[in-house]
Amino acid sequence: MIPISYNVRSLLVRKTTTLATAGGIALVVFVLAAALMLSSGVKKTLVAGGRDDNAIVLRKGSGNELSSSIESNTVSLILAAPGVKKDDTGAPLGSGEVIVVIAQEKLGAKPGQVSNILVRGVAENVLKLRPEARLVAGRSPKPGTDECLIGKGIAGNFRGMSLGEKFELKKNRPVEVVGVFEAGGSSFESEVWVNVETARTSFGREGLVSSVTVRLESPAKLDAFKANVSTDKQLQLEAKRETTYYEEQSQGTALFIAGMGWVVSVFCAFGAMLGAMNTMFAAVAQRKREVGTLRALGFSKFSILSSFVLESTVLAVVGGLIGLGASLLLSFARVSMMNFATWQEVSFSFSPTPRLLIGSLVAGALMGILGGFLPALKAARTSPIEAMRG
Amino acid sequence: MSETTNGKSDIIALNKVGKTFWRGKERLDVLQELDLTMKEGSFEALMGPSGSGKSTLLNLIAGLDVPSSGSLRVAGVELSQMSEGDRAGFRAANIGFVFQTYNLLPVLTALENVELPLLLAKLPAAERRKRAQTALKVVGLEDRMSHYPRQLSGGQEQRVTIARAIVSDPKIIVADEPTGDLDRHAANEILNLLGKLNTEFNKTIVMVTHDPAAAERASICHRLDKGALAL
Numbered sequence: 001m002i003p004i005s006y007n008v009r010s011l012l013v014r015k016t017t018t019l020a021t022a023g024g025i026a027l028v029v030f031v032l033a034a035a036l037m038l039s040s041g042v043k044k045t046l047v048a049g050g051r052d053d054n055a056i057v058l059r060k061g062s063g064n065e066l067s068s069s070i071e072s073n074t075v076s077l078i079l080a081a082p083g084v085k086k087d088d089t090g091a092p093l094g095s096g097e098v099i100v101v102i103a104q105e106k107l108g109a110k111p112g113q114v115s116n117i118l119v120r121g122v123a124e125n126v127l128k129l130r131p132e133a134r135l136v137a138g139r140s141p142k143p144g145t146d147e148c149l150i151g152k153g154i155a156g157n158f159r160g161m162s163l164g165e166k167f168e169l170k171k172n173r174p175v176e177v178v179g180v181f182e183a184g185g186s187s188f189e190s191e192v193w194v195n196v197e198t199a200r201t202s203f204g205r206e207g208l209v210s211s212v213t214v215r216l217e218s219p220a221k222l223d224a225f226k227a228n229v230s231t232d233k234q235l236q237l238e239a240k241r242e243t244t245y246y247e248e249q250s251q252g253t254a255l256f257i258a259g260m261g262w263v264v265s266v267f268c269a270f271g272a273m274l275g276a277m278n279t280m281f282a283a284v285a286q287r288k289r290e291v292g293t294l295r296a297l298g299f300s301k302f303s304i305l306s307s308f309v310l311e312s313t314v315l316a317v318v319g320g321l322i323g324l325g326a327s328l329l330l331s332f333a334r335v336s337m338m339n340f341a342t343w344q345e346v347s348f349s350f351s352p353t354p355r356l357l358i359g360s361l362v363a364g365a366l367m368g369i370l371g372g373f374l375p376a377l378k379a380a381r382t383s384p385i386e387a388m389r390g
Numbered sequence: 391m392s393e394t395t396n397g398k399s400d401i402i403a404l405n406k407v408g409k410t411f412w413r414g415k416e417r418l419d420v421l422q423e424l425d426l427t428m429k430e431g432s433f434e435a436l437m438g439p440s441g442s443g444k445s446t447l448l449n450l451i452a453g454l455d456v457p458s459s460g461s462l463r464v465a466g467v468e469l470s471q472m473s474e475g476d477r478a479g480f481r482a483a484n485i486g487f488v489f490q491t492y493n494l495l496p497v498l499t500a501l502e503n504v505e506l507p508l509l510l511a512k513l514p515a516a517e518r519r520k521r522a523q524t525a526l527k528v529v530g531l532e533d534r535m536s537h538y539p540r541q542l543s544g545g546q547e548q549r550v551t552i553a554r555a556i557v558s559d560p561k562i563i564v565a566d567e568p569t570g571d572l573d574r575h576a577a578n579e580i581l582n583l584l585g586k587l588n589t590e591f592n593k594t595i596v597m598v599t600h601d602p603a604a605a606e607r608a609s610i611c612h613r614l615d616k617g618a619l620a621l
Contacts, residue, residue, distance in 0.1 A: 003502070293487075293489070300475060300478050301475070388448070
């Protein structure tokens with residue numbers, strides 16, 4: 001086989017065209033990797049909100065908490081179902097929660113620009129039910145007051161949403177921020193947690209909750225719990241493992257971002273591939289006599305073909321690595337965007353995984369292989385007599 | 391190879407070889423029923439005006455092309471019916487090339503250029519390197535092994551080409567105007583080197599040249615005119 005040093009050095013000789021072509025491929029890999037990292041970040045953020053040993057109960061067919069409605073007197077029946085864990089006092093570990101979305105003015109944006117914030121009316125035992133959430137500033141709200149906690153993802157980003165400030169939950173219904181919590185980077189960090197009664201009375205949800213979340217004795221108890229909850233056909237309830245629920249919630253947004261990324265990348269990839277093809281055609285034309293010489297010396301057509309495909313692939317991999325390097329810088333950034341399941345604004349991070357990084361690099365290499373194939377075929381067809389032409 | 395009276399066999403034998411090219415609908419008979427033999431270990435020159443067919447003949451002998459008609463045996467192998475892939479293998483095993491414009495790969499060093507034909511021989515890397523170094527010593531360039539072609543003079547480049555031509559120990563060396571791009575001094579050095587390969591290493595050398603001084607170094611000079619041997 002023709003030594004790879006021949007290809008690498010030939011690329012280095014044509015620095016400008018090599019860099020331009022590698023830059024095009026870098027851009028495609030950057031766009032693709034960034035979209036996949038964001039999609040992965042969305043999934044990670046939303047799924048991180050769930051626990052395997054938590055189950056969530058919704059009105060059958062509602063799809064998500066926002067459109068679910070369960071009568072309050074049903075909550076005690078659900079909490080009494082088999083498999084629900086008890087706390088130290090013997091009380092079932094679970095609560096009904098009210099979910100609403102409010103529009104709040106965003107700081108640093110155009111005046112008057114608002115974004116949706118998800119408000120969760122929670123019971124006093126919320127930190128027991130979700131131990132991954134912990135206070136990082138301030139204190140827990142006092143029972144029976146209009147005090148609230150906010151996630152650190154929204155703290156300081158919206159009017160009135162900083163520790164010690166007040167904002168209107170509804171017109172003439174101010175609540176005071178007394179604590180900021182973090183929740184392992186999950187979407188809870190983009191929520192406001194108020195007392196469930198405050199949420200009910202503010203939004204006219206008396207006698208209702210949106211969902212009931214319970215801690216199971218173990219993840220294996222889900223089937224028994226589900227069977228019990230869905231037995232009463234009149235109640236029309238369905239139970240899901242919390243991780244499953246959040247995974248379903250993340251799918252729409254994650255798929256949309258990944259899909260957009262692929263669409264943009266495919267269009268860009270055509271351009272980059274044509275660039276690689278053009279570069280390699282020029283290289284083949286420039287090195288016609290060199291190729292003819294290699295053929296004259298006895299190198300087969302396949303050797304020439306694979307050598308030029310390899311050269312194009314090396315070019316693409318270099319471009320891909322540059323693109324990946326640039327995309328990895330995004331992992332230091334956070335973006336806020338709409339969660340299509342709840343219409344709330346959630347803060348996401350770009351989450352690189354080995355699989356998606358390798359996948360993006362392979363996509364870049366594929367561009368090199370496809371873009372380099374036709375020029376390589378032309379090179380392989382070079383007659384050895386070209387070597388004899390003066 | 392056929393045995394002859396003086397003990398040396400014919401390493402190249404052309405029997406009624408013709409070569410026709412088509413330019414659109416126009417037929418060009420570049421070689422016409424050519425009969426020619428060359429003995430193993432001989433140094434033969436091909437001369438003739440432009441368009442006489444000498445380069446075409448050299449291409450046929452080197453296995454770069456096939457005749458349109460007739461029989462062509464080189465190093466005991468009938469080339470006229472051979473596939474392109476088989477001819478590539480034949481060239482790698484039997485032919486060393488010396489080109490007018492040297493045709494070294496500019497991004498490889500002298501040593502790497504000389505090593506190229508050995509990549510087809512499935513030799514260990516250390517053995518390849520050793521043989522390439524030996525070939526460069528034969529042509530007197532042991533102190534230029536790591537130089538790139540652009541760092542060498544024309545004469546030195548041509549000597550690297552000769553080292554590349556002999557490194558795999560082929561039976562035949564075909565040289566296409568090997569002194570065409572060189573000054574007289576460098577040309578003499580190259581011709582001396584080719585003479586040495588012929589006499590000391592028993593290489594059969596077939597050289598196309600326009601230079602009468604170069605042709606004088608050959609033991610036999612064939613003159614071609616309009617695709618046929620001139621008497």
